[in-house]
Amino acid sequence: MKIRLQRTAGIMAGLTLLCTAAVTPAHAEGSFDTYISNWYVSNESRHWSDRNSDGAWTGVYFEGCSTNGAFNQARLMLRKAVDWQPDPSKGSRTNYCSWVDWNDPDDAGEYYFVLESISSGSRLWVNKVTVGY
Template sequence: MDASNRCLNLQPFLVLADISRHLRPAVLPALADIRSSFSPTQPINQRAAGIVAGVTLLCTAAVTPAHAEGSYDTYISNWYVSNESRHWTDRNSDGAWTGVYFEGCSTNGAFNHAGLMLRKAVDWQPDPSKGSRTNYCGWVDWNDPDDAGEYYFVLESLSSGSRLWVNKVTIGF
């Protein structure tokens, strides 16, 4: 086997390794299964078809929230910094991550990203932060807060502009 064929045989593994850096940890075992199913002796068209199918499946799984306890869809219209989402109750009956998915984002500037903070609502006290994330019009998560209670997110910042619109928002918990 000449050097060019050896490099060609490594390409599926390099592509999958690069993609794995951007996936949620729950998706990584599936990636390992796909990697192990390829043999360097398979014809290149079979490997290519397998890689395309595997990457499509993994990319879909990586951006689709998979929450057992609950989720809801909504939208954002004309929000400014410090606006709060609707509150939801996470009973912490599972190990699912809490996350927010944005699709169709715009501002009255040029949208690049929005800063979000997850807060837990606490009666008669300041609401503690569970951390901040930057949403580039996709999925962000706070792992599992491991704490039952009422939650919401706050718009902390915008990359440009002063108002935010998001066509579809999915909150999963």
């Protein structure tokens, strides 16, 4: 009887651990929220430090987008800040007022994004910008 209770307790503890691990959300290394007001092509976001301590993708989420034309899309380029050299591009993505990502840059350092183009108009406003890395 004692062995059966120990076995049952062990199974229950294992199930509890398994269920807890299954419902615990995965967290990226970091994120921040901001907004964009009156940006024009070539404006840069603030810089952030990605230690590349996880395999999380780097992404930018837009919500509440408008231009001084009719917003359709904004082209963004992710860049890595490098001292005394041109900042290398990690690629460009088109944001349709939603989420875009660059996978995992697999390279620790300081990053930022640049507004490359706007589909209509010359100025961009975004009510909520979330950067995750």
